[in-house]
Amino acid sequence: MNKFQPASIVFLLAVTAGGALAQAPAQPSLAGKPPEDTPSIGGKPYTGPVVATPLGLDGKPDFTGFWKGLRDKTKPGGNLGKDEPNFILPFSEQGKRALLHSLNHTVDPEAQCILGGIPRHNGSGLPFEVLHTPQRLSFNYLYNTHRLITIDSSRKLPAQLRSSYFGTSVSRWEGDTLVIETAGLRDSTDERIWLDENANPTSSATTVVERWTRPDFHHLRLEMTVTDLRYYSRPFTFKRTWVYGAPGEGAVEYACNEANISSAEIGPGPGPIGPDGNRGFAYEVTLPAEPPGPEAYETRP
Amino acid sequence: MLRNHCALFLLAALAATPAWTRSNPGDYELLGRLPAGPVEPTPRGADGKPSLTGFWKLLHEPGKPDGNLAKDVKGLKLPYTEAGQKALQYNVTETIDPEARCLISGIPRLLTSVLPFEILHTPKRLQTLHYLSWHRWVWLDGRKPDADPDPRYLGNAIGHWEGDALVIESQGFKDSADGKFWLDDNGNPQSASARVVERWTRPNKHRLDLVLTYTDPVYYSKPIVYKRTWALGAPGEELPEFSCEWNTPWVVSQLEPGPGVIGPDGNRGFGASNQSLPALPLGAVDSTRGTSYWLYRTNKPKPSDLPKPPAQALTP
Numbered sequence: 001m002n003k004f005q006p007a008s009i010v011f012l013l014a015v016t017a018g019g020a021l022a023q024a025p026a027q028p029s030l031a032g033k034p035p036e037d038t039p040s041i042g043g044k045p046y047t048g049p050v051v052a053t054p055l056g057l058d059g060k061p062d063f064t065g066f067w068k069g070l071r072d073k074t075k076p077g078g079n080l081g082k083d084e085p086n087f088i089l090p091f092s093e094q095g096k097r098a099l100l101h102s103l104n105h106t107v108d109p110e111a112q113c114i115l116g117g118i119p120r121h122n123g124s125g126l127p128f129e130v131l132h133t134p135q136r137l138s139f140n141y142l143y144n145t146h147r148l149i150t151i152d153s154s155r156k157l158p159a160q161l162r163s164s165y166f167g168t169s170v171s172r173w174e175g176d177t178l179v180i181e182t183a184g185l186r187d188s189t190d191e192r193i194w195l196d197e198n199a200n201p202t203s204s205a206t207t208v209v210e211r212w213t214r215p216d217f218h219h220l221r222l223e224m225t226v227t228d229l230r231y232y233s234r235p236f237t238f239k240r241t242w243v244y245g246a247p248g249e250g251a252v253e254y255a256c257n258e259a260n261i262s263s264a265e266i267g268p269g270p271g272p273i274g275p276d277g278n279r280g281f282a283y284e285v286t287l288p289a290e291p292p293g294p295e296a297y298e299t300r301p
Numbered sequence: 302m303l304r305n306h307c308a309l310f311l312l313a314a315l316a317a318t319p320a321w322t323r324s325n326p327g328d329y330e331l332l333g334r335l336p337a338g339p340v341e342p343t344p345r346g347a348d349g350k351p352s353l354t355g356f357w358k359l360l361h362e363p364g365k366p367d368g369n370l371a372k373d374v375k376g377l378k379l380p381y382t383e384a385g386q387k388a389l390q391y392n393v394t395e396t397i398d399p400e401a402r403c404l405i406s407g408i409p410r411l412l413t414s415v416l417p418f419e420i421l422h423t424p425k426r427l428q429t430l431h432y433l434s435w436h437r438w439v440w441l442d443g444r445k446p447d448a449d450p451d452p453r454y455l456g457n458a459i460g461h462w463e464g465d466a467l468v469i470e471s472q473g474f475k476d477s478a479d480g481k482f483w484l485d486d487n488g489n490p491q492s493a494s495a496r497v498v499e500r501w502t503r504p505n506k507h508r509l510d511l512v513l514t515y516t517d518p519v520y521y522s523k524p525i526v527y528k529r530t531w532a533l534g535a536p537g538e539e540l541p542e543f544s545c546e547w548n549t550p551w552v553v554s555q556l557e558p559g560p561g562v563i564g565p566d567g568n569r570g571f572g573a574s575n576q577s578l579p580a581l582p583l584g585a586v587d588s589t590r591g592t593s594y595w596l597y598r599t600n601k602p603k604p605s606d607l608p609k610p611p612a613q614a615l616t617p
Contacts, residue, residue, distance in 0.1 A: 057347055064423050113403065115434060115544045131421040131428055133354050136539075138421050138430065144405055145434045148419070148540060164542045250426065250438060253453045257403040257548045258481070 041126060043068030043243035051217035053176075058134040061176050061214045066245035068127040076277030077125040078197025080226065080238050087277030089200055095231030098201035102188050103269040106199070109192040111266050113256035115145055117165035118182055119208050119226055122240065123196045129251040130220075137171070137178075143256040149180055157183055163204055165193055180210040188231075195226070198279050199270040203230040218244045265294075331417065333358030333532030341506035343465075348424045351465050351503045356539050357531035358417040366567030367415040368486025370515060370527055377567040379489055385520030388477050388490030393559035396480045396488070401556055403548035404481050405435050407454035408471055409497055409513055409527065413485045417531075419540040420509075427460060427467075433545040439469050446472060452493055454482060469499040477520075484515075486569050488560040492519035507533045 056062040075082040081089040091099060110116050116124070121141055129140045139147045153172035161168050161184030168184040185208075186193040188201035195202040206228040213221045220242040227235040270279045346352040365372050371379045381389060400406050411418070411431045419430040425442040439458040450457040450473025460469040474497075475482040477490035484491035495517040502510045509531045516524040560569045 062423075064426065112546075113548070114546055115542070131423055131426060133352075133421055133423065136354065136419075136421060138428065138436070140428070140436060144436065146430060146436050147542075148430065150539060165544060166542050248442065248444065250440070252438070252451075253405065253455050255405050255454060257405075257545070 041068070043070050043127070043245070045070060046218040046243050048218075053214050053216055056132060056134055060134070060173055061178075062132050063130045063137065063178070063212060063214055063220060064132045065220070066127060066129045066250050067220050067242035068245055069125055070241045070243050071125075076198075076279075078123050078279055079273075079277045080119060080123050080196040080200060080236070081198075082123075082277060083238065084236060089195075089236060090233045092229070092231055092233050095201060095228075095233075098189050098203070098231050099199070102194060102199040102201050105268050106188070106192060106194070107266045107268055108199070108270060109194060110143070110197075112192065113143060114192050115165035116141065116143070117185065117193050117202075118147065118167055119202075119224060119238070120194055120196050121147070122210065122222060122224055123238065125197075127242075127245060127251070140251050142251060142254050144254050145256075151178065157181070163187070163191070167206075167208070174211075176213060178212040180208075180212070182208040182210075194270075195228075197270060198273055198277075201231050202226075203228050205230045220244075329358075329417075329534065329538045331358065331415065332361050333417070333534065335360070335507055335532045343503050343505055346422060346424055350424075350462055351467070352422050353420045353427065353467065353501060353503055353509065354422045355509070356417060356419045356534035357509050358534050358538075359415055360530045360532055361415065364566070366487075366569075368410075368413050368569055369563075369567045370409060370413055370485045370489060370525055371487075371567060372413075373527055374525060379525060380522045382518075382520055382522050385490055385517075385522075388492070388520050389488070391480075392477055392483060392488040392490055396477070396483070396558050397553060397556045398488070398560060399481050399483055400433070400486075401547060401552055402481075403433065403545035405454040406431070406433065407474065407482055407491070408437060408456050408458070409515055410483060410485050411435065411437065411455075412499070412511065412513060412529070413527070417534065417538075417540065430540055432540070432543055434543055441467075446470070452476070456495075456497060463500075465502060467501045469497075469501065471497040471499075483560075486560060487563055487567075490520045492517050494519045509533070 054062045054064075069077070071077060076087050079087055081087045084090065089095075110120075121128070121139070124141075126142045128142070131138045131140070135151055137149045137151060139149070141147075147166045149169050149171050151171045151173070155170045157168060157170055163184055163186045165186055167182040169180050169182045171178060171180045173179070183206075185202060185204065185206045187204040188194060189203075193202060194200065195206075206226065209225045209227075211223045215221060222238075222240045222242075224238045224240075225235050226232075226238065229235075273279050344352045344354075346354075359367070361367065362372075366377065369377065371377045374380075379385075406414075411429070414431070416432045418432070421428050421430065425440070427439040427441055428436045429439075430436045435455075437455040437458065439460045441460045443461070444459060446459055447457055452473055452475045454475055456471035457473040458469050458471040460467050462468070472495075474491060474493055474495045476493040477483060478492075482491060483489065495515065498514045498516075500512045500514075504510065511527075511529045511531075513527040513529075514524050515521075515527065563569050
């Protein structure tokens with residue numbers, strides 16, 4: 001029984017390309033046709049009156065909502081180097097080798113429906129939904145996966161951490177800013193994890209500090225500092241704003257694993273990355289309306 | 302061909318966690334117990350309604366199977382229709398456990414699991430979060446059911462309050478006929494016509510009760526009622542990260558279909574009363590991730606096995 005589902009794969013790739021799609025209107029053929037009730041991916045700037053930040057039972061800002069990324073057209077999506085010169089991160093010598101490994105030897109973990117991890121999800125072009133209770137907060141991603149955070153200023157990171165995709169996090173309030181510190185992440189050189197959509201590497205020494213604010217009802221902001229002195233020569237920051245989704249809109253079920261039994265056939269790396277810093281699968285080429293059959297990928301003479 | 306026992310492996314991995322890692326989230330006894338001492342009042346949300354938020358561990362009923370929707374049915378036998386019998390046969394003989402492929406385990410299957418789960422509850426939106434990284438959404442904003450809902454593993458869930466009981470009604474499910482969807486761990490079938498009504502109550506801080514009514518006239522001749530109780534996990538206990546990575550071509554081509562032998566106790570070989578640890582080739586597996594390596598038995602070759610060295614290499 002052939003379970004290969006080309007349409008799903010294309011949609012998967014489309015979603016995986018994330019920001020690249022949302023911001024590159026020249027590639028409508030990539031987007032495929034998501035299910036009718038799948039929310040639109042990109043956010044539109046909010047122009048209405050400013051509405052006050054909703055507060056939770058603890059009097060702190062409530063981040064609950066369905067959040068869509070706002071794009072600066074001059075910056076790439078899915079690239080944690082978007083605020084760096086030429087959109088290129090400050091690699092160390094070891095980091096350059098780790099990048100080559102990611103580009104040439106690892107299949108995009110998201111294309112295999114593996115947890116995308118942190119900080120990658122914060123750079124994604126896809127919307128996400130947050131449910132926020134005073135002690136516990138969930139970030140819910142469109143692959144039907146989630147990341148859970150406990151807000152407790154008395155909690156410290158354990159001395160020994162078991163490595164994972166989302167790492168181990170502690171979280172506390174600093175005024176109206178929710179600070180999340182994460183360590184214990186997997187390493188790109190021996191695990192299926194990327195720093196971002198562009199296959200930049202991340203090491204087991206990586207720590208991520210996220211500062212989340214909701215300045216008003218319609219906006220969610222992040223200032224994130226990634227420190228990985230093994231693969232990068234200095235810490236770097238990443239800033240982003242999301243806009244509240246349409247009323248009544250929320251994340252829906254997405255069965256990522258349905259189509260990935262062909263994942264062994266996917267080539268390594270993110271595909272060509274353009275001078276605009278965007279990952280786009282052969283971004284200059286107009287793709288056919290229907291994906292070609294397997295013969296198109298046959299390389300043997 | 303191998304029997305698949307992914308949930309068993311999950312249990313085994315949790316139980317086999319080395320002591321030095323116990324400071325990490327996610328290390329705890331699997332089953333719940335209610336605390337001794339005075340009963341604490343039910344926490345309430347901003348709307349004054351009971352808050353179901355918490356990390357919930359099953360109060361296992363001794364002698365009753367888990368992962369089996371027939372738990373409360375006499376003789377542990379579901380009232381199959383003729384079509385239901387055929388669909389069961391199809392699941393047992395043709396379908397690889399969808400969970401072993403990392404497909405989303407649906408509703409009610411997730412609610413029959415022996416594994417702990419978590420609820421986050423806000424006034425208009427609730428989610429139940431489960432092992433293998435799935436979560437299920439429930440709208441509490443007063444919306445009406447979709448007249449033509451998309452078929453989903455988790456259904457389309459809308460909740461409303463009846464006094465202090467949260468009633469969640471779900472419709473629009475996938476169908477076992479597609480070969481990717483089971484009603485419970487035992488491979489019972491579920492049809493696209495199924496309706497699930499969950500009645501959740503939290504009578505005090507530490508206790509969560511569910512009365513679930515499953516109605517599926519295509520595969521079952523009458524509604525099935527299923528009751529369960531969970532206890533609040535201890536402070537600091539929470540749902541850990543778990544990445545389901547055993548969906549590989551190997552799983553799809555090598556696993557034997559069906560749930561395996563189901564004992565007279567209604568268990569599929571890994572109920573809470575039967576958690577013996579198999580001799581697993583744990584290999585590179587840790588307890589936050591399931592890979593296909595877990596699905597190998599010790600008597601089978603594994604991809605990680607090195608080839609035997611040539612004979613001359615053994616002699617000095």
